[in-house]
Amino acid sequence: MEKGPRNWYHYYELMKNNAPLTIYYPICGGGEECISVCPYAHEIWEVGPMIAPMFGGKPRVRLRPFMAHPEKCRRCYLCVQACPTGALHRSDQEIRHPIFTLIKNSVKLFFKKRYGIRWVFRREHREKFRKNNPK
Ligand code: SF4
Incomplete structure (x- = not known):
């Protein structure tokens, strides 16, 4: 990831392409x-700073994952299954309605056998959430 926080869209487009x-x-x-x-x-994967809003909040510097070496990806899509919000998706597919995607995936968490609500709220993920969304 490059030095200095850039807007999230830069990293979104980089991965998309x-x-x-x-x-x-x-x-x-x-x-x-x-x-x-x-x-x-x-x-x-790398985690680095970028300027991004979160769930409709104000944009500010947050730490977010970025595929620094996508050529090493084996396309197993475990990470897509584990994403609790639907933010992570295949680059050849668009998210047309982000808020709807967020709501749908949040509701799904209560019914998922793997990577459901209890898994998402495990201590390690809560700690990452706090680290990556500094006040
Ligand atoms: S698709 Fe599989 S190998 Fe690629 S980043 Fe996701 S979990 Fe890792």
Whole structure:
């Protein structure tokens, strides 16, 4: 990730053009659930600062995941299954209604067998959330 916080859209577009997956950052909570399930996380992902809103809040500097080495991705899509908000999705698919996507995925958390509500609220994800959304 480049030095200095840039707008989220820069990283969204970079992944959209160069990676199999991209993140629609305004509905990413920054709990790093995607990274925690990726078997090759240390080869692929970085977490860095960018200016982004969260769930309709004001844009500010937050730490967010970014695929620094997308060529190492094995396309297993575990990370997409684990994303609690629907922010992480295939780069060849658009998120047309982000708020609807967020609501739909939040409701789904109560019914998911894997990566459901209890998993998302595990201590490690709560700690990542706090670290990545500094006050
Ligand atoms: S698709 Fe699989 S290998 Fe690629 S980033 Fe997601 S979890 Fe990792």
